[in-house]
Amino acid sequence: MKQGKAIVVFSGGQDSTTCLFWAKERYAEVEAVTFDYGQRHCLEIECAKEIAKELDVKHHILDMSLLNQLAPNALTRTDIEVADGEDGELPSTFVPGRNLLFMSFAGVLASQVGAKHIVTGVCETDFSGYPDCRDIFIKSLNVTLNLSMDDTFVIETPLMWLNKAQTWELADKLGALDFVRERTLTCYNGVIADGCGECPSCKLRQNGLDEYLTLKKGLKA
Numbered sequence: 001m002k003q004g005k006a007i008v009v010f011s012g013g014q015d016s017t018t019c020l021f022w023a024k025e026r027y028a029e030v031e032a033v034t035f036d037y038g039q040r041h042c043l044e045i046e047c048a049k050e051i052a053k054e055l056d057v058k059h060h061i062l063d064m065s066l067l068n069q070l071a072p073n074a075l076t077r078t079d080i081e082v083a084d085g086e087d088g089e090l091p092s093t094f095v096p097g098r099n100l101l102f103m104s105f106a107g108v109l110a111s112q113v114g115a116k117h118i119v120t121g122v123c124e125t126d127f128s129g130y131p132d133c134r135d136i137f138i139k140s141l142n143v144t145l146n147l148s149m150d151d152t153f154v155i156e157t158p159l160m161w162l163n164k165a166q167t168w169e170l171a172d173k174l175g176a177l178d179f180v181r182e183r184t185l186t187c188y189n190g191v192i193a194d195g196c197g198e199c200p201s202c203k204l205r206q207n208g209l210d211e212y213l214t215l216k217k218g219l220k221a
């Protein structure tokens with residue numbers, strides 16, 4: 001039987017939508033939280049809204065525009081190019097402190113709505129060089145959140161050790177492969193579903209999907 005309540009940190013992208021399906025299968029009650037920080041594409045927020053509505057999940061949208069005030073970056077500013085980090089530099093899409101802030105606010109919300117579980121789609125395998133997607137950061141923050149509120153939150157990271165192909169596999173196991181493929185937005189150029197095909201995010205997503213579908217075909221044959 002499903003038990004407990006979870007807050008899913010939800011962007012409307014492939015990873016967090018897969019996490020939302022994962023949480024719905026696991027917990028009696030699930031709510032989603034989306035952070036609006038002036039993303040290049042407000043379509044991202046619209047996507048998230050529609051998915052939450054369709055999955056019948058209570059959806060909180062929090063204004064985090066201060067993040068863009070503090071740290072202008074390639075995700076919020078069209079005059080900054082999306083580029084992979086070279087020679088050990090962080091990619092231009094890295095927003096300093098983003099997950100620290102988002103997860104902290106998710107923790108405050110969780111305490112308000114009485115949720116013990118906080119679910120996030122961060123992933124160390126495909127972490128693109130983001131330090132705040134690493135398992136050690138999440139574990140450290142979990143301790144900090146619990147100390148700060150004298151509570152016993154559990155941060156769940158179902159995708160932490162999966163590669164993109166395995167994330168597609170998880171969506172498929174949850175009966176959500178087509179939904180995730182058709183309804184989510186991960187493209188830096190704001191193209192829904194299979195995306196623009198050109199940006200780093202689309203390439204990662206498509207390569208993972210191809211790899212998984214090939215594997216699945218192989219298993220059936």
Ligand SMILES: [Zn+2]
Nearest residue numbers: 187196199202
């Ligand atoms: Zn793209």
